[in-house]
Structure formats: structure tokens, C-alpha cells
Amino acid sequence: xxxxxxxxxxxxxxxxxxxxxxxxxxxxxxxxxxxxxxxxxxxxxxxxxxxxxxxxxxxxxxxxxxxxxxxxxxxxxxxxxxxxxxxxxxxxxxxxxxxxxxxxxxxxxxxxxxxxxxxxxxxxxxxxxxxxxxxxxxxxxxxxxxxxxxxxxxxxxxxxxxxxxxxxxxxxxxxxxxxxxxxxxxxxxxxxxxxxxxxxxxxxxxxxxxxxxxxxxxxxxxxxxxxxxxxxxxxxxxxxxxxxxxxxxxxxxxxxxxxxxxxxxxxxxxxxxxxxxxxxxxxxxxxxxxxxxxxxxxxxxxxxxxxxxxxxxxxxxxxxxxxxxxxxxxxxxxxxxxxxxxxxxxxxxxxxxxxxxxxxxxxxxxxxxxxxxxxxxxxxxxxxxxxxxxxxxxxxxxxxxxxxxxxxxxxxxxxxxxxxxxxxxxxxxxxxxxxxxxxxxxxxxxxxxxxxxxxxxxxxxxxxxxxxxxxxxxxxxxxxxxxxxxxxxxxxxxxxxxxxxxxxxxxxxxxxxxxxxxxxxxxxxxxxxxxxxxxxxxxxxxxxxxxxxxxxxxxxxxxxxxxxxxxxxxx
Numbered sequence: 175x176x177x178x179x180x181x182x183x184x185x186x187x188x189x190x191x192x193x194x195x196x197x198x199x200x201x202x203x204x205x206x207x208x209x210x211x212x213x214x215x216x217x218x219x220x221x222x223x224x225x226x227x228x229x230x231x232x233x234x235x236x237x238x239x240x241x242x243x244x245x246x247x248x249x250x251x252x253x254x255x256x257x258x259x260x261x262x263x264x265x266x267x268x269x270x271x272x273x274x275x276x277x278x279x280x281x282x283x284x285x286x287x288x289x290x291x292x293x294x295x296x297x298x299x300x301x302x303x304x305x306x307x308x309x310x311x312x313x314x315x316x317x318x319x320x321x322x323x324x325x326x327x328x329x330x331x332x333x334x335x336x337x338x339x340x341x342x343x344x345x346x347x348x349x350x351x352x353x354x355x356x357x358x359x360x361x362x363x364x365x366x367x368x369x370x371x372x373x374x375x376x377x378x379x380x381x382x383x384x385x386x387x388x389x390x391x392x393x394x395x396x397x398x399x400x401x402x403x404x405x406x407x408x409x410x411x412x413x414x415x416x417x418x419x420x421x422x423x424x425x426x427x428x429x430x431x432x433x434x435x436x437x438x439x440x441x442x443x444x445x446x447x448x449x450x451x452x453x454x455x456x457x458x459x460x461x462x463x464x465x466x467x468x469x470x471x472x473x474x475x476x477x478x479x480x481x482x483x484x485x486x487x488x489x490x491x492x493x494x495x496x497x498x499x500x501x502x503x504x505x506x507x508x509x510x511x512x513x514x515x516x517x518x519x520x521x522x523x524x525x526x527x528x529x530x531x532x533x534x535x536x537x538x539x540x541x542x543x544x545x546x547x548x549x550x551x552x553x554x555x556x557x558x559x560x561x562x563x564x565x566x567x568x569x570x571x572x573x574x575x576x577x578x579x580x581x582x583x584x585x586x587x588x589x590x591x592x593x594x595x596x597x598x599x600x601x602x603x604x605x606x607x608x609x610x611x612x613x614x615x616x617x618x619x620x621x622x623x624x625x626x627x628x629x630x631x632x633x634x635x636x637x638x639x640x641x642x643x644x645x646x647x648x649x650x651x652x653x654x655x656x657x658x659x660x661x662x663x664x665x666x667x668x669x670x671x672x673x674x675x676x677x678x679x680x681x682x683x684x685x686x687x688x689x690x691x692x693x694x695x696x697x698x699x700x701x702x703x704x705x706x707x708x709x710x711x712x713x714x715x716x717x718x719x720x721x722x723x724x725x726x727x728x729x730x731x732x733x734x735x736x737x738x739x740x741x742x743x744x745x
Contacts, residue, residue, distance in 0.1 A: 200347030205458040207354035209520050212454055214361045220525030221444035221451070221534070223300075227309060228373055229450045230297050230439060231317040233432045234285050239324040240428040242281055243331055244421035245414055246274050251335035254413060263336075264397055266409055270332055271398075273410045278328050282321040289317050296436045300446075316374035326381035333388040336397065349384040356380025419564035423555075426568075426575035430622075433579035434615050437586070445612040448530065451521060452537030452616065456545065459509070463501045464549025467494045468556045475560035484638065491557045491634075492644030498553060499645060500708035502546040503652040504697045507660030508690060509542040511667070514603075515686030522679065529607055536602035540616045547627035554630045566633050570626050578622040585614035648708060655700040663693030 219225045251270065255263050285292075293313055300309060330349060360376010368375065392398070438445040478487040509516065513535040522531050555567045589595050589611055598613060599605040635641045667689045701709035 200351065201461045204350045204354060205461055207351060207358065208454060209458065211354055211358050211361070212451060213521055213523060214358060215447075216451065216521035216526035216530070217524030218361060218365070219447070220527060221447040221530040222525070223309070223443050224370060225447035225450075226300060226439060226444065227313050228316070228370060229446050230293070230300060230435065231313055231320055231374065233296065233435060234289060234292060234317055235320040235323045237425070237428045237432060238278070238281055238285060238321070239327050241421055241425040242274070242278050242324055243328040244424045245277070245417040246270055246328060246332050246335075251332065251413070254409075255335060255339050260396075264399075265406065267332065267336065267397055269406045269410050270413065271329065272405055273414075274328055274332065275325065278325040282324060286318045286321055289314050289321075293317065296432065297439045300439045312370055316370055319371065319374035320377050322378045323381045326378070326385050330381070330385040330388060333385065333392050336392050336395065337388050349387050352383035352387055353380040356383050419568050423564070423568045423571040426571040430575040430578045430619075433575075434582055434619060437579070437582050438612055438615055441611050442609040444530065445609055448533050448537055448609065448612050449615060451517075451534045452541050455516065455520065455534075455538050456509075456541035459502075459505050459542075459545055460548055460552075463505065463545070464498055464552045467498050467549070468552040475557055479561045485640075487557075487561070488638050488640045489644075491553065491638075492641060494553050495550060495641070495645050496648040497708055498549040499546060499648050499652050500706070500712075502549050503649075503656040504659045504693075506542050506545050507656040507697075508663055508693045509545075510539045511660050511663045511693065512686050512689055513539045513542070515667075515682055515689070518682045519679070519686060522682070529609075532604050532607060533609055533612065536604045536610075536613055537616045539602060540613065540620050544620045544623040544627075547624045551623070551627045551630055554627075554634050557634065563637075566630065570629050573629075574622050574626045577625075578618055581622060582615045582618040585618045586611060589614040648706070651701065651704045651706045654704065655697045655706075658700045659693040659697035662696030663689040666692035 215225060215228075254266060258266055290310070294310070297313070300313070334349070356379035357373075357376045359379060360373045364372030364375050366372070435446055435449065438449045475487055475490050478484075478490060514531065517535040517538060518531050521534065522528075558564065558567050589598065595610065596605065599607070599610055602613065604610050604613075631641065667685060670685050670688055698709075
């Protein structure tokens with residue numbers, strides 16, 4: 175039965191429709207598991223020091239994964255594989271595995287050696303005695319355990335290139351789902367026995383499952399049958415040199431995130447947990463909307479540009495951008511209106527109290543404002559990579575990494591002004607709560623994300639033209655639909671205000687569900703009234719799916735990476 179399941183997952187999805195369906199479904203399921211994971215964390219720990227330590231321990235391993243793992247990105251490996259024959263592919267992969275493993279092992283050993291000094295520099299207040307007595311030892315311990323993760327996920331990234339060259343999206347899409355299952359196992363099984371160390375071993379288990387699910391099919395393809403007798407140094411060097419700009423771009427993003435988490439650790443207890451919880455919640459719609467469209471568009475963009483069809487290239491970017499706008503703006507409005515209901519239903523359990531809920535909801539509202547900006551950034555970065563232009567994304571990432579930390583410090587200073595802080599607290603309905611300074615860091619992140627997206631859009635328009643004219647109508651129609659949806663959702667919440675049910679959770683859920691449903695109806699009505707193009711296309715696609723109307727499509731290979739269908743990072 176297990177073999178039949180693996181054969182089903184190894185099914186080759188060669189058409190765009192099937193590939194996108196698999197990727198979107200996997201992203202949705204992985205997001206649900208990520209929400210379940212976070213609910214278990216919230217129930218067990220609340221927004222307290224234990225989770226602050228756990229999330230702080232991820233910073234070094236995550237940085238290594240991004241910096242070293244990006245050197246073997248599928249965006250680099252897949253083109254290299256496709257231009258080689260069967261036997262050449264095997265020798266090439268042997269070379270990449272050996273080279274990456276040596277680099278990852280050496281980097282992890284050095285990180286483990288210097289972990290105490292690095293962590294003490296990043297999180298001095300978190301481990302400051304006497305309140306932080308014993309925290310340094312556990313923080314270093316679980317960091318060192320998690321340093322197994324970059325090696326395992328990097329090897330999984332290499333296998334993903336083989337898996338996707340053969341269009342086995344079902345098999346690959348399962349890997350981030352298993353990653354979250356491993357972490358959930360750490361909470362439910364390992365933590366009761368080994369404490370916070372058990373959570374770290376849950377992460378390692380998840381990374382091992384992420385790698386292991388792809389291994390049987392790759393072995394059946396004939397890879398890793400023999401111990402490599404020689405290494406192609408030239409191929410290894412060429413791959414590394416091509417990957418450096420992408421690795422630097424991703425590393426800069428991770429540096430910025432580490433800086434914000436380090437600043438959050440200087441605030442009141444639980445600030446790191448609030449920041450990460452809200453960030454993870456905001457990542458759910460981003461992974462479903464922005465990542466899915468940017469991933470699906472990449473091969474078409476690359477093919478159009480490489481064949482000199484510039485207008486077609488811009489047209490594909492515009493089509494994907496219109497759909498990102500179509501979904502993102504109404505999603506932003508609904509999240510802002512229903513933020514407290516979302517947080518309470520997803521996280522509100524056990525040690526996660528009402529104060530934690532309100533602070534996380536306020537942070538979620540700010541993060542959600544960047545949904546469209548981040549979705550367009552994902553898409554345009556893929557466009558630049560398809561066009562062979564890696565400098566623009568790198569420059570934007572470099573500017574963002576530096577400015578977000580500086581802006582975080584600046585906003586922390588501004589928020590010290592009681593009049594400004596009170597204004598923000600009233601706007602976000604968190605007045606008279608402790609710990610609201612973390613919203614300054616969330617605001618800094620959101621502000622830089624918006625500026626970065628604007629810079630990429632302006633530069634793309636300057637280089638290629640046609641972007642603004644192509645998305646203008648969709649933007650205004652989606653804005654109208656978003657305002658209507660947000661207003662109808664708020665009106666429904668107001669109307670149901672006096673209504674209560676025996677269970678508080680049931681009351682929150684039903685009100686939020688009714689508000690969300692009303693918002694969707696309002697949004698749909700405006701799209702229908704304006705005869706929105708994306709709305710018509712979506713309705714037609716759903717109708718075709720329901721009635722099994724098959725449309726002729728060309729066979730297009732979709733390229734995805736461990737950063738696209740990620741294990742819902744950060745954890």
C-alpha cells in the first residue's frame with residue numbers, strides 16, 4: 175500500500191493547470207498544518223519566554239539554510255539538469271551533493287562552535303541573569319541540534335530539482351507538509367519527555383521527513399547507485415558562481431529578519447513570539463496567492479524572454495500581477511477587519527490569553543497590509559531571474575536589509591512618545607496593554623516591504639514598460655471590491671455583536687465566519703457589477719473544473735523551490 179501511495183505521488187503532472195492545482199493545494203494544506211502547529215505552541219506556552227527562546231534558536235540555522243542552501247537552488251540546478259543527458263545528470267548531482275555536504279557540514283560545525291558568542295550578541299536581554307539564568311545553556315543546546323536542519327533541507331533541495339525535472343509535483347509538494355508534521359510531533363511527543371530540547375528534535379525530524387519522502391523515487395531513477403569516484407570541480411564552481419547573487423539576496427532578507435527578532439528580544443517577554451505568530455499568520459495568504467502565481471509564471475517568463483519575445487514576457491508578468499492584485503486587496507481588507515477573530519480561533523487556547531490575542535491581532539493587521547506588496551515582489555523577482563537580471567533584486571534586498579533594522583530602531587524611539595504610542599494603540603485597539611512596542615518593529619518591516627515592492631515595480635516599468643497600463647483597471651476594481659468587502663464584513667460583525675453562544679470560541683468563530691462570508695459576498699458583487707476580467711476568468715475556470723471541461727494546454731514544466739513551497743518559515 176505504501177508503494178502504491180508513492181507511485182501515486184510520483185505521478186507526472188505535465189500541464190500548467192495540474193501543476194498549479196497541486197502546488198496550491200499543497201500550500202493550503204501545509205498552511206493549515208502550520209496554523210495547527212502554532213495553535214499547539216500558543217496553547218502550551220502562550221506568548222512567553224519559552225517560545226522566545228525557541229524562535230531565537232532558529233536564527234542561526236535559518237540563516238545557514240538560506241545562505242548555503244540557496245547555492246543549490248532549483249532555479250540553478252534544473253537548467254543544468256535539463257541540458258544534460260541521463261548519465262551526465264547523475265555525475266552532476268553527485269558533484270553537487272558532495273560539494274554542498276562539505277560546505278554545509280563545515281559551516282554548521284563553525285556555527286556550533288561560535289553559537290554561544292553569536293547568541294549572546296544577538297539576544298543579550300533574553301539570557302541576561304538573574305532572570306535569564308539557565309536560558310543561555312538551553313538556547314545554545316537547541317540551536318546546535320537545529321544546525322542539522324540546513325544540511326537536511328539543502329539535500330532535499332537538490333533532490334527537489336530531480337523530482338521536478340520529472341514533473342513529480344505531488345511527491346515534492348508533500349515534503350513541506352511532512353516537515354510541519356515533524357514539528358507537531360515534537361510538541362506533542364518529544365516536548366513532554368525532553369522539554370525545549372524535544373522541540374528542536376521535532377524540527378530535525380521534520381527536516382528528515384522533508385528529505386526522505388523524495389529519496390525513494392530519486393533512487394529508482396538510478397541516482398546515488400555508486401560512490402562517486404571523481405568530482406567535476408568546474409561544474410561545481412560554475413553552479414556556485416551563478417548561485418551567489420541569489421544566495422546573497424536571500425541571505426540579506428534573513429539578516430533583516432534576524433535583526434528585527436533580536437530587537438524584539440530586547441522588549442517585554444513574549445515580544446518575539448507575538449512577532450513570529452503574526453508573521454506566520456500573514457504568510458498563509460501570501461503562500462497561497464503570491465507564491466503560487468509567481469511559481470507558475472516562472473517557466474513561461476523564462477521561455478518568452480529567452481526566445482526574444484519581450485512583449486509576451488511583459489504580458490505574462492501583467493497577467494500574473496492582475497491575479498495577485500485581484501485576490502490580495504480583498505484579502506487585506508478582510509484580514510484587517512477580522513484580525514481578532516482569526517487570531518482567537520487559530521491561536522486562542524490554553525496559555526494564550528486575551529492580551530496575547532489582541533497584540534498578535536494588531537501585528538497581523540500591520541503585516542497584512544504588505545500582502546499585495548510581497549506578492550508582487552515574489553512575481554517581479556521571478557521576472558528578473560527569468561530575464562537574467564539579478565542585480566535589481568539584490569540591490570533592493572541590500573537596501574531593505576539595512577534600512578529595516580535602522581528603521582526598527584527609529585520606530586522604537588518614535589513609539590516612546592506617549593502621544594504617538596497612544597494614537598497607534600487606539601487605532602489598533604490595544605490601548606492600556608503592555609508590550610505594544612513590538613508593533614514598532616512590525617511597522618518597520620511593513621514599511622520597508624512596501625518601499626521595496628514600489629522600487630521593483632518602478633524599475634520594472636522603466637526597463638520593460640507596460641506594467642502600470644496593464645494592471646491599472648484591475649487595481650481600481652479590486653480596491654473598490656476590497657472596501658466593499660471590508661465594510662460588509664464590519665457591518666455583519668456589528669449586527670451580530672449582541673449575539674452570544676454557550677462557548678466563547680464558538681461565538682468568536684461564528685461571528686468571524688459570518689463576517690467573512692458577508693465580506694466575500696460584498697466583494698463578489700462588486701467584481702460582478704464591474705465585470706472584472708479576473709472574476710470572469712475565475713468563474714469560468716471553476717465551472718470548467720466542476721463540469722470537467724478539458725481545455726487544450728501546452729505542456730509546461732513548473733519550477734518550484736524550497737523557498738517557494740517552504741515549510742512555513744519561520745517556525
